[in-house]
Amino acid sequence: MSLIAVKDLSLIRTEALFTGLNLSIAKGDRLGLVAANGRGKTSLFHIVAGSEAPTGGTVTRSRGLVVATAPQDPPARLLAMTLREAVRDALSRELAETEDWRVDILLDDLEVDEAIRDRAVDRLSGGWQRTMLLARAAIVEPDLILLDEPTNHLDIGRIGVLERFLAALPHDCAVVAASHDRAFLDDVTNRTLFLRPQESLDFALPYSRALQALEERDAARGRQFDNDMRKVRALRQQAAKLKNIGINSGSDLLVVKTKQLSERADRLEERARPAHQERSAGAIRLSNSGTHAKALVSIDDAAIETPDGRLLFRTGRLWIENGDRIVLLGANGTGKTRLVNRLRGALAEPDAAIRGAASLRLGYSDQALSQLDAFSTPWDAVKRSSDATDHHARAQLAGAGIGVDAQAAPVSRLSGGQRARLAMLLLRLAQPNFYLLDEPTNHLDIEGQDMLESELVEQGAACLLVSHDRAFVRAVATRIWVIAGKRLVEVDDPDPVFDRLMAS
Incomplete structure (x- = not known):
């Protein structure tokens, strides 16, 4: 039974986000919604939920349908509430008074610690x-x-909790997830909608298989378009020849034939459709200033501790060599970010246990992109981070997906995807040969993730990465470090580590 039926839906802002969208969502569906940043996913959610009107088309909802949305960020009115109060707030007044016990049952299912439940929302981590x-x-x-x-x-670990929670939902509850997490989409969805300005496509497949089907379809469309246009050119050439012959000979039959050939070419050209070309949300390019040093970083059994001096783990003796792409894995709270911060500090000031090569040039980005806080605008960021001319600075920002209007606006007004691309641009301008990146795929769409993967591999710079993006880790890592107990160990395969962390 259809819960939602969308017919010929369109949404146009300064440009068409999507047009001619037809979609049906049935009980129990698990649909992945995929599109680049800023291409209408959140707006489509608002339209489906009834809080925003489309430019055109219709949305038909089954009688009594209850739609709930988990947005990206909490509404401002919830920030002063505790987590428990914010969840209780979603209930009607009557249910909140008679069945508030449901809140703690649900938080148990989501494995929320008791200490977290009474903490104000604005003091909670993003997770x-x-x-x-x-x-x-x-x-x-x-x-x-x-x-x-x-x-x-x-x-x-929390992704594992989320996946188990979704799997345990009532069988007839439908879920639509807009996500750039490819592994998550593969795990939880059985349908994928690729949202496009024209001809959005819906496949009854999880993301990776759907992407393959999409690429095959686009390739076939491209071949068909090229073939059609060859026929159009041939018809027009033939028509031109016959026209000249007809004029010289005075043959009415050839004039009619010429007209028929031209009309046939016009009809074929009108029907021909080129393959879809995705408009980029902004390029990601990295650099590698290079070094002759074999070992860029040497670590001599460093003790990684909490701020109050409690030991989290010891590293043992380790080296980071030129070209290594090391991913650091471990459960939340085991000290991944503490190690990143210790490394960053040691490369700036002498540290007895951690030493960097004299030729090391560091490029650093944290998961909150806090390095951007030092700049008032994207223009200010590029000009202060390089000796680029005004024209070149504008071009670089535009290439990173930050248009002219946004270049002089406060950095705080940028979208998450634009902030991430700006951070990657500043990294390139620093020309490092060693990257230290904490959750670099946060806020990047799938196109951006693919670009970052390619750049890390192709540029060949050494890097130490903290990431919870399983597809990204599998694509880029040459070495895997895992915090296990009180030690840092190296393993060959990340998948058993992923399995253990997701099950814990």
Whole structure:
């Protein structure tokens, strides 16, 4: 039975985000919604939920349909509430008074610690805020849940909790997840909608298989278009020849034949459709200043500790060599970011246990992109980070997906995707030969993730990465470090580590 039927839906802002969209969502569907940043995913959720009107088309909802949305960020009015209060707030007044016990049952299912439940929302990490928003959506027992980037800020263990929670939902509850987490989409969805300005495509397949089907379809469309245009050119050439002959000979039959050939070429050209060309949200390019040093970083059994001096783990003796792409894995709270911060500090000031080569040039980005806070505008960031001319600075920002209007606006007004691309641009301008990146795929769409993967591999610079993006780790890592107990160990295969972290 159809819960939602969308027919010929369109949404046009300064440009068409999507047009002619037809979609049906049935009970129990698990649909992945895929598009680049800023291409209408969140707006489509608002339209489906009834809080925003489309430019054209219709949305038909089944009688009594209950739709719940878990947005990317908590509404401002929830920030002063505790997590428990924010979830309870989603209930009607009557249910909140008589069945508030449901809140703690649901938070148990989501494995939320008691200490977290009474903490104010504005003091929660991004991951716990995501969990609160999911709980608010689930507690109303909806027929359809809309999840907007549900894995952002979640570590691998919390992603495992999320996946188990979705699998345990009532069988007839439908879920639509807009996500750039490819592994998550493969795990939880059985349909994929690629949202496009024209001809959005829906495949009854999880993401990776759907992407393959999409690429095959686009390639076939491209071949058909090229073939059609060859026929159009041939028809026009033939018509031109006959026209000259007809004029010289005075043959009415050849004039008629010429007209028929031209009309046939016009009809074929009108029907021909080129393959879809995705408009980039902005390029990501990295650099590698190079070095002759074999070992860029040497670590001599460093003790990684909490701020109050409690030992988290010891590193043992390790080296980071030129060209290594090392991914650091471990459960939340085991000290991944503490090691990153220790390394960063040691490369700036002498450290007895951690030494960098004299030729090392560091490029650093943290998961909150806090390095951008030092700049007032994107223009200010590029000009202060390079000796680029005004024209070149504008071109670089535009290439990174930051248009002219946004270049002089406050950095705080940039979207998450634009902030991430600006951070990558500043890294390139620093010309490092060693990258230290904490959750670099946060806020990047799938196109951006693919670009970052390619750049890290092709540029060949050494890097140490912290990431919970399983597809990204599999694509880029040449070495895997894992925090296990009180030690840092190296393993050959990340998948058993992923399995263990997701099950914990």
